[in-house]
Amino acid sequence: MSRLTKQRLARMIDHTLLRPEAVSGEVVKLCREAAEHAFGAVCVNPAYVPLAVSQLNGAMVRVGTVIGFPLGATSTAAKVAEAGRAVRDGALEFDVVLNLGALKDGRAAYVGEEISQVAAAVRGVQAGAVVKVILETTLLTHAEKVLGCRLAVEYGADMVKTSTGFGPGGATEDDVRLLRSVVGDRLGVKASGGIRDLKTALQMTAAGADRIGTSSGVKIITEWPEPDYSTVE
Amino acid sequence: MSRLTKQRLARMIDHTLLRPEAVSGEVVKLCREAAEHAFGAVCVNPAYVPLAVSQLNGAMVRVGTVIGFPLGATSTAAKVAEAGRAVRDGALEFDVVLNLGALKDGRAAYVGEEISQVAAAVRGVQAGAVVKVILETTLLTHAEKVLGCRLAVEYGADMVKTSTGFGPGGATEDDVRLLRSVVGDRLGVKASGGIRDLKTALQMTAAGADRIGTSSGVKIITEWPEPDYSTVE
Numbered sequence: 496m497s498r499l500t501k502q503r504l505a506r507m508i509d510h511t512l513l514r515p516e517a518v519s520g521e522v523v524k525l526c527r528e529a530a531e532h533a534f535g536a537v538c539v540n541p542a543y544v545p546l547a548v549s550q551l552n553g554a555m556v557r558v559g560t561v562i563g564f565p566l567g568a569t570s571t572a573a574k575v576a577e578a579g580r581a582v583r584d585g586a587l588e589f590d591v592v593l594n595l596g597a598l599k600d601g602r603a604a605y606v607g608e609e610i611s612q613v614a615a616a617v618r619g620v621q622a623g624a625v626v627k628v629i630l631e632t633t634l635l636t637h638a639e640k641v642l643g644c645r646l647a648v649e650y651g652a653d654m655v656k657t658s659t660g661f662g663p664g665g666a667t668e669d670d671v672r673l674l675r676s677v678v679g680d681r682l683g684v685k686a687s688g689g690i691r692d693l694k695t696a697l698q699m700t701a702a703g704a705d706r707i708g709t710s711s712g713v714k715i716i717t718e719w720p721e722p723d724y725s726t727v728e
Numbered sequence: 729m730s731r732l733t734k735q736r737l738a739r740m741i742d743h744t745l746l747r748p749e750a751v752s753g754e755v756v757k758l759c760r761e762a763a764e765h766a767f768g769a770v771c772v773n774p775a776y777v778p779l780a781v782s783q784l785n786g787a788m789v790r791v792g793t794v795i796g797f798p799l800g801a802t803s804t805a806a807k808v809a810e811a812g813r814a815v816r817d818g819a820l821e822f823d824v825v826l827n828l829g830a831l832k833d834g835r836a837a838y839v840g841e842e843i844s845q846v847a848a849a850v851r852g853v854q855a856g857a858v859v860k861v862i863l864e865t866t867l868l869t870h871a872e873k874v875l876g877c878r879l880a881v882e883y884g885a886d887m888v889k890t891s892t893g894f895g896p897g898g899a900t901e902d903d904v905r906l907l908r909s910v911v912g913d914r915l916g917v918k919a920s921g922g923i924r925d926l927k928t929a930l931q932m933t934a935a936g937a938d939r940i941g942t943s944s945g946v947k948i949i950t951e952w953p954e955p956d957y958s959t960v961e
Binding site: 517565572580581599634 | 748750774797803806813814830868
């Protein structure tokens with residue numbers, strides 16, 4: 496990968512607002528910030544996809560949303576229907592929480608088929624739709640993290656993602672390295688959960704993340720050191 | 729209401745397991761406990777409804793589930809589809825998180841129509857399906873709690889419920905009293921979130937709750953004082 500610049504980092508940020516009590520004015524503000532700082536995407540709850548799409552119409556910012564979020568424990572049919580509605584509402588990226596209980600039960604085919612069905616539902620409407628599988632790493636063993644990554648590869652996801660931000664912990668450098676080591680260059684790796692400053696964001700990219708999910712995108716990008724022209728005549 | 733007995737309290741308990749990492753063996757155990765202690769219902773995530781239904785086949789315990797849980801911020805279409813799948817899987821009770829952002833935005837008709845659509849979807853399959861509206865009281869102002877209750881009444885819900893158990897706080901006596909004062913005897917009131925012992929459960933029923941959502945049902949019912957026959961000859 497070429498050298499990281501401020502602009503490249505901004506394009507890696509999913510500017511995120513998932514608090515359940517967020518009002519529409521906050522979503523509008525999120526979208527304005529994303530356009531202003533040229534973030535790659537916003538990430539909002541499904542009910543706000545139409546608003547975000549209308550706000551970002553014409554901007555270079557993609558609208559992403561979450562599916563089966565944050566527990567991942569709903570039915571496959573519910574995830575497929577939720578994703579289908581969101582893609583028809585204009586979302587282009589879909590962060591899907593995998594079924595953690597089924598993964599722990601060893602029902603790998605169930606977990607994988609669910610990913611595959613959600614991916615088919617959104618790609619049938621938007622061929623370039625991006626499907627990210629949220630592992631919620633802090634609730635998984637090492638073996639379960641590896642299995643989750645392998646299923647994401649095998650069943651056609653585009654990225655794996657560490658955390659929902661609603662679980663007992665967030666992204667760690669070790670987990671990002673592990674995810675990257677399993678998926679190699681076949682899938683993207685999104686680090687999310689607890690990334691609130693530039694230093695942490697850069698640690699995540701150094702560990703292998705090529706996407707950063709954060710509600711602190713403005714703070715992070717503002718912390719990027721500007722070149723010092725003060726000594727130039 | 730007649731005097732509370734151990735048996736009556738047990739029938740008021742929704743024996744609950746919603747942790748995202750719960751495996752199927754835990755759901756089986758939950759169902760056995762519910763049948764053994766004659767709890768009114770179990771409450772599980774949608775993906776576990778078929779398992780719970782198969783386990784409780786023939787028992788007097790209803791299977792309940794959660795919709796749009798715990799954020800309430802998904803699309804109406806997603807909530808309707810999720811509820812539709814769950815009722816066809818055999819669930820009889822549906823704890824639906826209302827759209828908190830829309831409520832705070834003052835979009836009362838949106839919030840109400842969503843409740844109405846979910847209720848219609850499940851009652852079209854099961855005429856006696858019970859719809860509970862989760863308010864997540866700790867995220868609402870007093871006026872928003874009152875409005876949420878009024879919408880639950882107006883748009884045909886069966887109960888209002890304080891909390892998801894995943895938010896920043898749970899049921900309080902004050903909130904239960906408030907909910908009861910607004911809905912009167914037209915709707916039920918379910919207290920949930922942080923109820924982990926008999927004393928707290930009894931405080932909630934005294935404040936007006938006629939349903940208790942808890943993952944500590946066995947502990948609560950076991951704490952009920954047994955009559956002391958030790959001095960009887």
